[in-house]
Each structure stands twice: as C-alpha cells, then as structure tokens.
Amino acid sequence: MANNTDHLRTQMKIIQGSFSSRDRRSVTNAIADVGQDFLASGGRKVIAGFFPVGNQITPLLLMQALFHRQLPLALPKLDDQNSLRFYSWWPGAKMHSPQGAIPAPLECEEEVAPDYLLVPMLGFDQMGNRLGFGSDFYSQAIRSVRARSDTIVVGIGFAEQELGAILHDDSEGRLDWIITQNGLRGLTQ
Numbered sequence: 001m002a003n004n005t006d007h008l009r010t011q012m013k014i015i016q017g018s019f020s021s022r023d024r025r026s027v028t029n030a031i032a033d034v035g036q037d038f039l040a041s042g043g044r045k046v047i048a049g050f051f052p053v054g055n056q057i058t059p060l061l062l063m064q065a066l067f068h069r070q071l072p073l074a075l076p077k078l079d080d081q082n083s084l085r086f087y088s089w090w091p092g093a094k095m096h097s098p099q100g101a102i103p104a105p106l107e108c109e110e111e112v113a114p115d116y117l118l119v120p121m122l123g124f125d126q127m128g129n130r131l132g133f134g135s136d137f138y139s140q141a142i143r144s145v146r147a148r149s150d151t152i153v154v155g156i157g158f159a160e161q162e163l164g165a166i167l168h169d170d171s172e173g174r175l176d177w178i179i180t181q182n183g184l185r186g187l188t189q
Contacts (some may be wrong), residue, residue, distance in 0.1 A: 005167070009134055012122035015160055017055040024057065027158055028089045030181040032062040038184050039116055048074040048086045048114035051103045055119040059156045066093045074112045076141065077104035083183040084141040086114050117145055117153050119173070124155050128187035129166035142173025152176045
C-alpha cells in the first residue's frame, strides 16, 4: 500500500502544481467567500489554519476575513517532539521561520485548542479520507485534536484533488468538510 500511496502522492503533487497563479487566486478567493460564512456561523470558535508550503492552496485570505469578523485564529508550531501545537495568531503578527521549517507564530504565545482545524492535503474522497503529504504532521495533529475534543476538520484545496476513493487506514486523518472553488461540502464518514 505504501508504494501505491507514494505513487498517488507524486501524481497529486503534479496536479497541485499545475495550476496557474491566476487560477490559484481565483480558488483562494472562492474559498475565502464560502469558508468565512460557514466558519463564522459557529459563533466565537477558535479556527486554526496553516501557513501554505509549496503549491498548497492558501487559507490566509480566508483567515484574514475571519479576523475581520473578530474570530480567534491560530497557527501551528512544531514542538520538541515534532508534533503540531496551535497558538493564537492574527494577520500581521511576527512569524518565526526556522530554516527548513514552516513559518510559525513568534509573538503569539498563547496555546489554544482549535474548534475548527483547516488542513492542507493532496487529495480527498467523498468518505472524508485524506491523502496527506507523507510527513505525518497534520495526520498526527488531526488524531490528537480528535482525541481530546470535538474539533471539526476542514480540508482546503482544489476540487480537482478529489479522488474516487483513498485506501483508508485512518493514519492520514479524516475530514468532516471540504472547501474548494466549487463550494463547501460535508463528507460522509
């Protein structure tokens, strides 16, 4: 299975990288438009996003819109055990970018438990299975937040990342919702 998964990841990285900057802006705007109404409807909940790496679609425009609606936001930081922990964040906050690592909040040191967790991915299916990047950071984070709360996990990506089916072994973390340029969709679990 690992060999097939590695091959699928390679294919999906090619698809993810094939979008023009114009297409990316369009998708980012559509995600922000749809996502802010959905995420703001839950009341004052902590929404944890991610800092995009490589060709990942960015949730930062969506998070900026949520900030203007006065919703508390968070971004992840790697701890000493290479696990993601979430810290309060706001647009314009200073970031720390260790060499080779994801930029993380520097001055926002309050650790928070997210009510909504926005996650990157390479692929998803209608059952909520997620194909991650293979580093296990978000897969581990999804398992961790689900073990201690009723966090809602929302995938952010291109509609073209939907796959017919992903072999499911629960190691990648499951999605409750997906937001793409085609809108918001609940996923069956």
